Amino acid sequence: MFSWLLLGCNSYELTISPKRVPDTYSNTINLEFSGASSGFSGTGATLQIGGHDLLLRPVHDKLSVEIPKLAVGSYPISIDGEFSAAVLEVYSAEMIVEFIDVGQGDAILIITPKGMSVLIDAGPPESGDAVLRRLEAHHIDQLDLLILSHTDADHLGGIPEIMVGLDGVAGSGDDISFKQVLHDGWLDFRTTAIARRVNALLKDGAITSTFADPRGLDVSLQILASGGATVDQVASNEALSHANARSIVGLLCLESFCGLLGGDITGGGMGTPDIETAISQRLQPLAWVKVPHHGSRSSSNRSLVNATKPRLAVFSLGDDNPFCHPTPEVVERWAETALLLSTGAGQSGRGSCAASEWPANSGQSCGTIVLRKGAAPQASVSCGDQVLSF
Numbered sequence: 001m002f003s004w005l006l007l008g009c010n011s012y013e014l015t016i017s018p019k020r021v022p023d024t025y026s027n028t029i030n031l032e033f034s035g036a037s038s039g040f041s042g043t044g045a046t047l048q049i050g051g052h053d054l055l056l057r058p059v060h061d062k063l064s065v066e067i068p069k070l071a072v073g074s075y076p077i078s079i080d081g082e083f084s085a086a087v088l089e090v091y092s093a094e095m096i097v098e099f100i101d102v103g104q105g106d107a108i109l110i111i112t113p114k115g116m117s118v119l120i121d122a123g124p125p126e127s128g129d130a131v132l133r134r135l136e137a138h139h140i141d142q143l144d145l146l147i148l149s150h151t152d153a154d155h156l157g158g159i160p161e162i163m164v165g166l167d168g169v170a171g172s173g174d175d176i177s178f179k180q181v182l183h184d185g186w187l188d189f190r191t192t193a194i195a196r197r198v199n200a201l202l203k204d205g206a207i208t209s210t211f212a213d214p215r216g217l218d219v220s221l222q223i224l225a226s227g228g229a230t231v232d233q234v235a236s237n238e239a240l241s242h243a244n245a246r247s248i249v250g251l252l253c254l255e256s257f258c259g260l261l262g263g264d265i266t267g268g269g270m271g272t273p274d275i276e277t278a279i280s281q282r283l284q285p286l287a288w289v290k291v292p293h294h295g296s297r298s299s300s301n302r303s304l305v306n307a308t309k310p311r312l313a314v315f316s317l318g319d320d321n322p323f324c325h326p327t328p329e330v331v332e333r334w335a336e337t338a339l340l341l342s343t344g345a346g347q348s349g350r351g352s353c354a355a356s357e358w359p360a361n362s363g364q365s366c367g368t369i370v371l372r373k374g375a376a377p378q379a380s381v382s383c384g385d386q387v388l389s390f
């Protein structure tokens with residue numbers, strides 16, 4: 001797609017890239033002028049789009065312009081007041097976060113407005129299938145980023161299954177691959193059997209592993225803690241020797257709509273290392289939180305709950321799990337500000353655990369929970385057939 005632009009007696013070919021942008025935020029557009037008879041480069045010219053008058057700026061060897069957030073539609077582009085045939089298409093986009101029902105464990109799939117994909121964990125062994133079904137539903141055969149929150153089997157167990165795809169055969173066409181893998185720095189160590197297995201499989205695929213902030217996504221994903229400490233601190237020996245305390249904790253934001261990916265991070269309960277308090281010092285109130293460690297009393301300390309004050313708290317856990325998750329006081333703490341949704345029902349009170357007491361009209365057992373946030377101020381979250389705004 002190009003246009004011939006008439007400026008005085010000169011004509012130029014204008015090419016824009018990308019030609020389609022999402023409506024969820026501002027976008028950088030690159031412009032190229034070619035065929036100019038008088039050496040016109042575009043530098044210093046202004047671009048008009050959707051009522052905005054924007055100065056073109058050279059960035060490296062390209063001309064770029066930051067286009068403010070626009071509503072869905074087609075926008076003709078003018079340069080210095082002259083219409084061109086170049087048109088920018090603005091499409092309706094949203095970020096999707098799926099808390100996949102994997103029983104007792106975590107598996108979270110993020111699809112960005114531009115269609116990039118991030119998977120955080122894949123649940124316990126035997127749950128890879130549930131994760132693969134969700135990847136298939138989104139036509140994903142390669143993930144832009146895989147995050148392995150920590151080395152426990154209820155998070156890594158499904159990874160070998162997703163690497164071989166639904167047919168269970170390595171090297172066949174339905175295998176899932178990853179462009180980038182982020183882990184807590186402990187995959188290489190003799191931690192758990194599943195960590196050793198996943199590490200060996202990833203090495204076969206020549207995957208590089210780091211635990212810095214991932215780059216290149218069109219949402220912001222900031223790593224707040226990993227390997228037993230927040231990013232600017234040194235982990236204590238106590239934290240280094242505790243798998244949950246080493247969890248990666250991420251802050252996911254689509255502009256100012258932010259949520260906490262809590263992994264199994266610990267907050268001092270049950271004698272665990274307290275990483276949550278240091279994380280809390282970096283947080284403002286958030287839209288949502290994936291409750292750390294399945295609602296265990298090891299986690300969700302008062303600092304974290306008070307700092308985040310989320311409108312939605314998601315519990316990822318199984319029915320009648322042997323760990324008695326979620327703990328009633330943790331449920332009460334998050335219920336102070338949040339709607340509570342849960343992938344599984346928690347405790348029925350049949351075994352040695354007390355029954356889960358969810359607050360009235362909250363704490364619903366949903367199966368897979370799907371959160372959506374587009375350009376509208378409100379986000380939505382589905383629980384079974386119900387769709388709720390928050």
Ligand SMILES: [Zn+2]
Nearest residue numbers: 105154264293
């Ligand atoms: Zn866990």
